[in-house]
Amino acid sequence: MATFEREVRVRAPLADVWAFHSTIDGLRSLTPDWLHLRVEEIERPAAEPETHVLTAGTRIRASVQPFGVGPRQRWVSRITAREEGEATAYFVDVMEDGPFPHWEHTHLFYGDGDGTLVRDRVEYRAPAGGVLDGVAGAFLEPGFRYRHRRTREILEDA
Numbered sequence: 242m243a244t245f246e247r248e249v250r251v252r253a254p255l256a257d258v259w260a261f262h263s264t265i266d267g268l269r270s271l272t273p274d275w276l277h278l279r280v281e282e283i284e285r286p287a288a289e290p291e292t293h294v295l296t297a298g299t300r301i302r303a304s305v306q307p308f309g310v311g312p313r314q315r316w317v318s319r320i321t322a323r324e325e326g327e328a329t330a331y332f333v334d335v336m337e338d339g340p341f342p343h344w345e346h347t348h349l350f351y352g353d354g355d356g357t358l359v360r361d362r363v364e365y366r367a368p369a370g371g372v373l374d375g376v377a378g379a380f381l382e383p384g385f386r387y388r389h390r391r392t393r394e395i396l397e398d399a
Contacts, residue, residue: 242343243367243374245381248360249389253396255352258359259330261396262348263323264293265301270395271388276305279313295332297323314340328352341377342366359392361385 251258261267265280272278285291286298295301299320304313316339323332329351336344343366351358363381367373 243365243378245363245365245378245385246361247382247385247389248358249393250353251357251359251393251396252355253357254355255328255330255350255357257396258357258392259325259350261392262350262359263295263332265295266293268301271391272305273384273387275308277307277309279304279306281315295320295323297321297332300337301334316340318344340368342368342370359389361388 261270265283269278269280280301280303282300282302283295284300284302286296297320301318301320302315303318304315306313317337318334318339319337321333321335324330329349331347331349333345333347335346343364345364347362349358349360349362351360365374365377367377
């Protein structure tokens with residue numbers, strides 16, 4: 242199993258950064274247009290009221306079509322944990338079905354005065370595993386660099 246980690250400091254309060262990342266609109270805003278993201282369904286836990294926040298138990302069915310070429314690549318993710326404290330917050334999404342046999346993405350947020358440290362940690366196994374884990378990791382870096390740059394652009398200018 243491979244692990245990818247990346248972090249960024251954002252000049253915005255934890256509450257704002259947390260609220261932004263906790264929604265499907267946040268996911269849409271952090272996905273490059275060239276991936277042609279389509280959120281096909283959001284399935285909420287039965288006991289949960291309709292809300293824009295992605296709570297624990299929420300299942301997301303989505304697809305991408307990089308550069309609009311080829312068939313859509315589909316996956317299903319589920320939010321398995323979501324906790325918010327006074328100066329920290331996190332949520333975890335797990336790929337239940339999709340291109341990776343294992344994908345667990347932990348989104349960590351640490352408040353620091355007027356700023357927030359955003360840390361992404363992904364534990365994954367590439368489709369063929371082994372040597373392809375490293376290749377997949379090389380593709381994760383630019384995607385998370387984009388996500389972090391967009392987070393700063395959106396929240397620091399708010």
